[in-house]
Amino acid sequence: MVSLRLALRNILGAGLRTWLNVIVLSFSFVVIIWHKGLLDGWDRQAIHDMIEWEIAGGQYWVNEYDPYDPFSISESHAPMPEELDALIRQGEITPLLYTMGTIYPNGRMQSILIKGIEPGQEIIAVPSNLLQSGPDEIPAIIGTGMASSTGLKEGSFVTLRWRDKNGAFDAAQVKITGIFKTNVPSVDASQIWLPIDKLRDMMLLPDEATILICRDEELGTYSTSRWDFKEQDELMVDLKQIIRSKSMAGLFIWAILLMVAMLAIFDTQVLSIFRRQREIGTYVALGMTRRQVVTLFTFEGAMHAVFATVLGAAYGLPLLAMQAKRGINLPVSSEDYGLTMAEKLYPVYSLGLILGTVIVVVIVTTLVSYWPSRKIARMNPTEALRGRWQ
Amino acid sequence: MEADLIIKLDGLKKHYPIGGGHFTALNGINLDFARGEFAALIGPSGSGKTTMINIIGSLDMPSEGRVTFMGYSIGELNAKSAALIRSSKMGFIFQTYNLLPVYTVFENVELPLLLLGIEKSTRKKMVRDAIEWVGLTDKIKSKPPQLSGGESQRVAIARAMVKKPAVVFADEPTANLDAANSHHILQTMEKLNRELQTTFIFATHDEKVISYVRRRIYLSDGLVVRDERVAPQRTEV
Numbered sequence: 001m002v003s004l005r006l007a008l009r010n011i012l013g014a015g016l017r018t019w020l021n022v023i024v025l026s027f028s029f030v031v032i033i034w035h036k037g038l039l040d041g042w043d044r045q046a047i048h049d050m051i052e053w054e055i056a057g058g059q060y061w062v063n064e065y066d067p068y069d070p071f072s073i074s075e076s077h078a079p080m081p082e083e084l085d086a087l088i089r090q091g092e093i094t095p096l097l098y099t100m101g102t103i104y105p106n107g108r109m110q111s112i113l114i115k116g117i118e119p120g121q122e123i124i125a126v127p128s129n130l131l132q133s134g135p136d137e138i139p140a141i142i143g144t145g146m147a148s149s150t151g152l153k154e155g156s157f158v159t160l161r162w163r164d165k166n167g168a169f170d171a172a173q174v175k176i177t178g179i180f181k182t183n184v185p186s187v188d189a190s191q192i193w194l195p196i197d198k199l200r201d202m203m204l205l206p207d208e209a210t211i212l213i214c215r216d217e218e219l220g221t222y223s224t225s226r227w228d229f230k231e232q233d234e235l236m237v238d239l240k241q242i243i244r245s246k247s248m249a250g251l252f253i254w255a256i257l258l259m260v261a262m263l264a265i266f267d268t269q270v271l272s273i274f275r276r277q278r279e280i281g282t283y284v285a286l287g288m289t290r291r292q293v294v295t296l297f298t299f300e301g302a303m304h305a306v307f308a309t310v311l312g313a314a315y316g317l318p319l320l321a322m323q324a325k326r327g328i329n330l331p332v333s334s335e336d337y338g339l340t341m342a343e344k345l346y347p348v349y350s351l352g353l354i355l356g357t358v359i360v361v362v363i364v365t366t367l368v369s370y371w372p373s374r375k376i377a378r379m380n381p382t383e384a385l386r387g388r389w390q
Numbered sequence: 391m392e393a394d395l396i397i398k399l400d401g402l403k404k405h406y407p408i409g410g411g412h413f414t415a416l417n418g419i420n421l422d423f424a425r426g427e428f429a430a431l432i433g434p435s436g437s438g439k440t441t442m443i444n445i446i447g448s449l450d451m452p453s454e455g456r457v458t459f460m461g462y463s464i465g466e467l468n469a470k471s472a473a474l475i476r477s478s479k480m481g482f483i484f485q486t487y488n489l490l491p492v493y494t495v496f497e498n499v500e501l502p503l504l505l506l507g508i509e510k511s512t513r514k515k516m517v518r519d520a521i522e523w524v525g526l527t528d529k530i531k532s533k534p535p536q537l538s539g540g541e542s543q544r545v546a547i548a549r550a551m552v553k554k555p556a557v558v559f560a561d562e563p564t565a566n567l568d569a570a571n572s573h574h575i576l577q578t579m580e581k582l583n584r585e586l587q588t589t590f591i592f593a594t595h596d597e598k599v600i601s602y603v604r605r606r607i608y609l610s611d612g613l614v615v616r617d618e619r620v621a622p623q624r625t626e627v
Contacts (some may be wrong), residue, residue, distance in 0.1 A: 002504050013492025282488040285449060286549075287477020287505045289470050381449045382440075385484065 003292050007299035021268055025308035028261030030316035032254055033357050037320065037347035039250040043243045044348050047236065053125045053184040055235045058220045060212040060227040073113070074099045074163060077208040081224040084212060092219060094121035095209030097199050101162040103192065105150040113191040114162060116199030123215045126187055130178025131195045138198055141178040143188025152176050164204045261361065262368045265301050269372040272297060280376055281384030294373045301369020305362040320349050394425035396556055396589060397446055401455035404441050415441040417612035423591065428583045430592040430599055433609035439593035443559045447480055448472040460556060477505045481550030485562035487542040489534040495521060496530045499548045506553060520552035524578055540571030547575060551582055557589040564596050576602045
């Protein structure tokens with residue numbers, strides 16, 4: 001095809017002008033993919049961490065439990081269902097008991113959620129094995145976020161106040177026996193973890209629990225009257241909602257980056273019309289149809305994207321692959337940032353992301369090139385030959 | 391030689407809108423051109439020379455009258471047919487050379503043949519022959535910015551002639567050249583006219599060009615005021 005051949009000849013012949021455009025466009029390619037890969041990696045990591053630290057294979061919730069209603073949490077408990085006894089004993093399901101309470105760190109008062117957990121459980125990543133202390137002490141563990149906001153340290157004692165099942169207030173000193181680092185704020189912020197048996201004693205609720213966490217999703221098939229099974233997807237609705245809204249913001253940035261890249265191409269094409277009028281007139285005088293001229297200029301623009309893809313792949317793929325393997329160290333920790341974020345993010349660059357970006361950029365570049373080229377079709381060749389077209 | 395009519399202008403008029411009225415560039419031209427003519431449209435700026443060449447060359451359309459080029463009525467051609475005729479039967483030489491700056495001499499001359507879809511080996515030979523006609527074989531890989539004005543115009547001649555068109559339109563081809571280069575390129579065109587029987591139509595007011603042509607058509611205010619056939623009267627460099 002003549003237009004394709006001439007387009008290639010033209011952009012190779014244009015030298016520096018072409019390569020500057022190609023470099024800018026390839027940089028945009030890499031940044032677009034890097035940015036989207038970073039967000040995808042962040043999302044994937046958030047889901048992974050939430051499953052590992054909180055959700056596991058799904059949870060049975062006692063009917064009354066509503067995590068968004070702090071006033072009903074203390075009343076949300078029930079005896080553990082007999083149907084699941086064996087699985088609980090085998091360690092396939094672990095119970096948690098929740099109640100609201102207050103602590104008084106450094107003379108301040110702070111409302112908290114008290115969570116009772118089996119010290120020997122291995123279903124979620126909360127290091128419950130740190131709940132070890134002397135016989136007269138109540139051990140407790142907290143996350144680094146909680147430690148930071150309360151000023152508590154390992155070995156610190158803090159006064160804890162709670163209400164038992166009859167509504168009677170009681171208080172005791174608890175000893176912080178461990179502080180854990182997590183990327184999941186919902187197991188850290190404003191909460192304190194105690195051995196479940198100790199909490200049951202404190203609340204006068206032997207063998208009761210608020211939720212039961214399953215190791216695998218297959219364990220959610222039991223039907224019990226007071227307990228509802230929540231699948232992973234259901235438990236991650238909020239997180240996925242955040243991811244969706246974050247994706248929209250990401251899409252906006254993606255669009256801005258794309259626009260910047262397209263502006264470079266558009267600028268080149270518009271400049272071409274004014275700077276290359278005489279050349280266009282010459283093409284027409286030599287026998288090119290207007291359609292061929294439009295095709296030529298459109299191909300020229302599209303070839304920038306093709307060259308940018310090749311160049312971007314040459315330096316971008318090794319760079320992105322290295323980042324995906326080694327991760328990116330982030331300057332802020334999750335508790336400072338207020339979002340679920342690891343100290344190191346591992347971007348995820350899927351084939352779909354790379355191919356999708358390349359296809360979108362090539363198509364948009366072609367369209368952006370075509371649009372000003374259409375104006376060429378309206379150019380009077382005699383005016384173009386004299387370079388007078390406006 | 392000139393019995394073979396290839397261009398016929400019959401009452402050709404061309405008006406351009408200006409403000410509320412219009413400017414008449416050509417005001418009823420009747421002319422014939424035969425195969426192998428070496429003719430010049432002569433006149434001052436604004437006399438209608440370039441307009442006439444553009445219309446015969448199907449780059450512009452007549453406002454009134456009829457222009458017939460090798461049997462085709464220019465005013466009735468669609469854009470695609472006009473492009474096809476330009477690519478196969480016409481060559482253009484411009485005052486400003488209009489070479490493509492990023493192409494080599496070879497690529498500039500090759501362009502019309504690419505548009506005609508001529509096969510590679512034939513195309514290469516035709517391009518080399520054309521470059522040889524104009525004596526630029528040693529500059530075949532040079533790009534226009536590396537050429538002098540005379541060399542550039544010779545490349546433009548090679549580009550116009552490479553496909554051996556029936557007619558070459560040359561609009562002020564010597565305007566940017568010194569006397570020596572002007573004579574050189576005029577001699578080249580005269581030689582090609584003689585050897586290939588190509589019709590040359592110049593738009594010019596350059597005495598050097600006028601001295602070479604065998605037909606002089608004087609234009610004034612869009613009208614032919616004199617049309618004479620003469621023996622060439624060359625001036626020396």
